[in-house]
Amino acid sequence: MKKLVILGGGESGIGTAVLGKKKGYEVFVSDKGVIKDIYRKVLLDFDIKWEDQQHTEAIILTADMVMKSPGIPDEVPIVKKLREKGIPVVSEIEFAAGYTESTIVGITGSNGKTTTTMLTYDILKRGGLDVSMAGNIGDSFAMQVAENDTLYHVLELSSFQLDGIKEFAPHIAVLTNITPDHLDRYEYKFENYIASKFRIIMNQTAHDYFIYDGDDEVINAYLETHPVRSILLPFSLKRKVEKGAYLEGEHIKIIIDNNEFTMPTDNLALKGNHNVKNAMAASTVSQLLKIRKTTIRECLENFHGVEHRLEHVLKINNVQYINDSKATNVNATFYALDAMKSSTVWIVGGVDKGNDYSDLYPLVNEKVKAIICLGVDNSKIINAFGNCVDNITETQSMKEAVNMAYKIAERNENVLLSPACASFDLFKNYEQRGREFKEAVREL
Structure with a gap:
């Protein structure tokens, strides 16, 4: 029986484990972190061996094939060792x-x-x-x-x-x-x-x-x-x-x-x-x-679109609140600002992935009346847009950012959350960031 080892016990890992088991592989799932309860239950239901909070090399390096979850970089030591041994490492796809x-x-x-x-x-x-x-x-x-x-x-x-x-x-x-x-x-x-x-x-x-x-x-x-x-x-x-x-x-x-x-x-x-x-x-x-x-x-x-992508949340005092938390890079935010038809209060910031903000200058000059920074380190955003916008403020929580936007925005204007950055400094992921924005707007 061929041995399939799966690195990562998330969505793609568990799916591969079930498919591998059904196709006659001996399957072993290994996760450096903690495997969630919903995924543990699937592993137990299908009688699949697993471990978490560790990678036991003695087992992993005996695989005939390894499926690596997409979130694990190629540079991690266990993946390098697999490649050195000539063991095929593939994606779930x-x-x-x-x-x-x-x-x-x-x-x-x-x-x-x-x-x-x-x-x-x-x-x-x-x-x-x-x-x-x-x-x-x-x-x-x-x-x-x-x-x-x-x-x-x-x-x-x-x-x-x-x-x-x-x-x-x-x-x-x-x-x-x-x-x-x-x-x-x-x-x-x-x-x-x-x-x-x-x-x-x-x-x-x-x-x-x-x-x-x-x-x-x-x-x-x-x-x-x-x-x-x-x-x-x-x-x-x-x-x-x-x-x-x-x-x-x-x-x-x-x-x-x-x-x-x-x-x-x-x-x-x-x-x-x-x-x-x-x-x-x-x-x-x-x-x-x-x-x-x-x-x-x-x-x-x-078709009315995807949650957290230019999602119209509520209109309050004729101000439209828009959740674009899925905009985790500059290009996505470019499209969001481009779609704004009136003056906008822009909530931006998070973990910068090596962003070049210069593409946004013309749109920010034309459409943005105020910038609210929402991140642990906002210095790059402040330096980038200090000459475009007079009103730039820093906040440390979504509630604070939304309350600040509420004070600044006037009739027929927009409040846009389009961060242009990853969310991992203050939030678990962009979904949590978007949900917190919507909750804060509903509490206004």
Whole structure:
């Protein structure tokens, strides 16, 4: 019996453990931290051996294959030792893909991938396909394959998940954009992160499709120097494309194999240029999979987005409070500020991942009347925007930040939480940060 060792007892680790057990592996799960009770219960139910708060090398180094959770960097000692011994280390996505014959839609990108994934899933589901959504969102892909292997899988994929693939090849790959993010995991080299994102198409063939942002200079530069085997379907707000999606006046137009789909951008439920692009990407996938045009239109008109992504919370005294806690990098915040139609009080800050704020200067000059910093160390934000905005204040809790915004904001203005940073200094994750914002707003 082959031995499968799993490093990390979170969502992807437990899903892989269950799938591995079902496929006849001897499975062992090892986590350096504490495995949550909900995951322990699954391990007990399936009679899977596990340990937490340690990695027992004597057991781990006897594996035939190791699945490493995406959160564990390649540089940790146990992973280096596995590689030195020639033991294959793969991601959950790679492992699970080997056990399904289903059609896979893989979606990655620095921003917009969650919205695009949820929107694509929504359209395919309403279109009558037997489809699931997994990966970086919802259930783990491995658990989905183990328990409910639908005919179609829509996967949101992070660069960390793509780093651990060898043969994984989605039939349809979507790349929403590439902007600097997570550079702390890529030796602070943007080119390493770019290469990681493009792994999504490395095993595609001439029968597969690659849908991407045709306006993204980083993507275009990469494509000029790296030949791609799959069929290219760009989407663009700036130019007409022969195959793919583009804007014609105020209408989205998608052309695939002489089949046309059009829809006015005014009818989109989600506003802002970035959401026009998300809609183009999701609609292109849906067109490829032969979903009826009326279904695509209905979904685009009724889809109200992702929690913590430009989420309208409440209007108080004619001031709109908006939760964009999912904006953990500068590019995501750029889209948020770009979508603001009136003067805005901006709550920003957290753990800086090597941010360059200069792209935001024109938008901050135009739209931001006050900045409220919410982080342990706000010096970089204050230095970056001190010349753009007169009113910059520092706060140490979400309640304090929201109360400060309430005092500053006037009728017909916005209060926007769009941190441009990771949340780990004051919060467990961006979800907790967003929930605390919403609670504080409701208590006003």
